[in-house]
Amino acid sequence: MANHAGEKPRCSCCAEPMALLDDAPHDRRLICAECRRHAPIFTSAHVAFDYAFPWDHVIQQLKFGGRTELARPLGLALTNSLRRATGRGGERQHQHAVDLVLPMPLSNARLAERGYNQALLIAQEVAQNLGLSLDSSLLLRPIETLHQAGLPREQRMRNLSGVFMVDPAARNRLAGRSVALVDDVITTGSTANEACRELLRAGALEVQVWAIARTAAH
Ligand SMILES: [Zn+2]
Numbered sequence: 001m002a003n004h005a006g007e008k009p010r011c012s013c014c015a016e017p018m019a020l021l022d023d024a025p026h027d028r029r030l031i032c033a034e035c036r037r038h039a040p041i042f043t044s045a046h047v048a049f050d051y052a053f054p055w056d057h058v059i060q061q062l063k064f065g066g067r068t069e070l071a072r073p074l075g076l077a078l079t080n081s082l083r084r085a086t087g088r089g090g091e092r093q094h095q096h097a098v099d100l101v102l103p104m105p106l107s108n109a110r111l112a113e114r115g116y117n118q119a120l121l122i123a124q125e126v127a128q129n130l131g132l133s134l135d136s137s138l139l140l141r142p143i144e145t146l147h148q149a150g151l152p153r154e155q156r157m158r159n160l161s162g163v164f165m166v167d168p169a170a171r172n173r174l175a176g177r178s179v180a181l182v183d184d185v186i187t188t189g190s191t192a193n194e195a196c197r198e199l200l201r202a203g204a205l206e207v208q209v210w211a212i213a214r215t216a217a218h
Helices: 033-037 055-064 068-086 108-114 118-130 153-160 168-174 190-201
Strands: 044-050 100-103 178-186 206-214
Touching (some): 055 068, 068 118
């Protein structure tokens, strides 16, 4: 069996849910049609849930409602989902071990408005649960972006150009490392892809994207 009970079959590149044939070989990575056409730069994406009730509500409470205590159960759900996927026959069994956990950064303007970075709170939980190092000052976001959802693919990519920056003084902490970039929700994957581009440019070996939930985006 390719997936543990309760885990949906998903594209191993972008975490989009996929139909899985009963006789599909369980040792092959699942890759969706969109990723076959435009493969993301990140090695893989893993999410715990679809962005749907009740998780959409819980994530919105964490993100916009000041309910920062929700990072703990959400982080635990993501941790458990990652552990299941790493187990026998899981989608992550072929993956590199992660050296470093990074939260998806917020711009200073967004951080000042919200008071906290929900991705950092989730990343702290997951890193602690898995015994991994967390670095929240390595990847920076000097520029805020417009919302990506609804924009055509080419425009999303233009909109994101130059949004992320690796702190030049921190490059030695990144060189040759396998990195997990943690976010609350993956929507189009474009933002994660752009962050990944900067991380690889700055010397990361590879980037995996871990998030609580995935919207049906394609
Ligand atoms: Zn995909």
